[in-house]
Amino acid sequence: MAVLTRPKLLVLGGGFAGLEAAFYLRWRLGERADITLVSDRDRFLFKPGAVYVPFGLDPDTLTIPLERPTHRRGIGFVRARAQQIDPAAGVVVTDGGRLPYDQLIVATGATIRPEEIPGLAEHAETIWTPEAMVSLRGAFARLLNDARAGTRRRVVFLVPPNNKCAGPLYELVFMLDTWLHRHGGRAAVDIAWSTYESSFMQVFGPRLHDVVVGEFARRGVSGHPKYVVDRVGPGEVWYTNGQTLPYDLLVSFPPYAAATAFPGLPQDERGFLQTDIVTREVIGHANVYAAGDGSDFPVKQAFLALLQADAVAERIAAQVLGERPAMAFDPVSLCLMEEFDTATFAQVPLRLTGRAERPVEVRRDREAEYRVGSSPAWRLGKKVMGAYLPWRFRHGSPFHAGLPWKGLELGLKVMSRLLAA
Ligand SMILES: Cc1cc2nc3c(=O)[nH]c(=O)nc-3n(C[C@H](O)[C@H](O)[C@H](O)COP(=O)(O)OP(=O)(O)OC[C@H]3O[C@@H](n4cnc5c(N)ncnc54)[C@H](O)[C@@H]3O)c2cc1C
Incomplete structure (x- = not known):
């Protein structure tokens, strides 16, 4: 496996997938790569918390400025809108200039229509x-x-x-x-x-x-x-x-569509980039990856966006280090549904069906992992998740890494044994 020497890693999008990928890459690679994050906004928005806004929450409490955590991790932050990707030249054209890359992660999310x-x-x-x-x-x-x-x-x-x-x-x-x-x-x-x-x-x-x-x-x-x-x-x-x-x-x-369509890359009719499900590689482009809502995985969720970003970042990091990737994208969704008087938890191992009317279904070979439960105690789980992720991103750390994640994962496992079946 070819080892890359201080490659230029470019991440487009300052949302769940973009930040997770950038922070994971730095966590895994130390100073062995130049990492740059490009976003058209200077703040991260914690969208799952937005369901509390109609009932009084101040939306400003849901954002995190990107300058500090990126600076802290030595990640270049460019506030610009990516307009075009030229995969042959290895360049992204933004409204602020051209940015070259060796490996590109597109995580520009979705919009509504x-x-x-x-x-x-x-x-x-x-x-x-x-x-x-x-x-x-x-x-x-x-x-x-x-x-x-x-x-x-x-x-x-x-x-x-x-x-x-x-x-x-x-x-x-x-x-x-x-x-x-x-x-x-x-x-x-x-x-x-x-x-x-x-x-x-x-x-x-x-x-x-x-x-x-x-x-x-x-x-x-x-x-x-x-x-x-x-x-x-x-x-x-x-x-x-x-x-x-x-x-x-x-x-x-x-209805959803990609927030930004990049015509130079394979995509469906809504602009979602076509990827290899496991590696997240954009079809036909070995050094371009897509993670999160902007890719063609049919379920758009923050938790899945994080898993996709981890898989991409791990793959790139392993390539830089000359190792085998420690994991790939395994779409096990986690959902915590607020109801105010109770909350519902679901852990759902998914598989693609290839059918437009029902593009995913629960994996029958992993029934034991399909767990669902409702209890007021799950409201606490929702609050902990809602505090944990912004805390990690504020410090420039990936969601799914290190001891804090191990602790949270253990807590979720214990709760799902007690409160879900
Ligand atoms: C109200 C609400 C509640 C939700 N609740 C949950 C929940 O409880 N659990 C859950 O798992 N998911 C939830 N979701 C879904 C979740 O928020 C999304 O799946 C998640 O935000 C996807 O992450 P992403 O990184 O792909 O995209 P985003 O978070 O949307 O980030 C994309 C980023 O790219 C930037 N960008 C876009 N185009 C460009 C460009 N051309 N150049 C540069 N930057 C660009 C955007 O400004 C943005 O910062 C919720 C969504 C909403 C709207």
């Missing part, structure tokens, strides 16, 4: 950015006021096709129910859930579906799977099965 569904952008509150979550806070406050005044209100939650991460919207429907109860507004609000999925939380398999069915029954939420949205009008959603749902407040998590 509400405009794909007629009427959605005009009529729905959407979830994605902190600004959208602040707008949703206003909508929830108005809903509560009306409900307390005795005015009946209908809320519809909507997951359209091509949304790749519906988990946060499931959190919000449960959180809203608990919050309305606690503030004396639940009795006057009808809540309906509609999704294109053929089962609830489809990507996480049948046991999460059963949890959601139970929670909807307990909370009086009417759930509608296999409802594929056709269009949205003022006060009404039309579905392709001929059904309609009326609403006073519509909350949706729109």
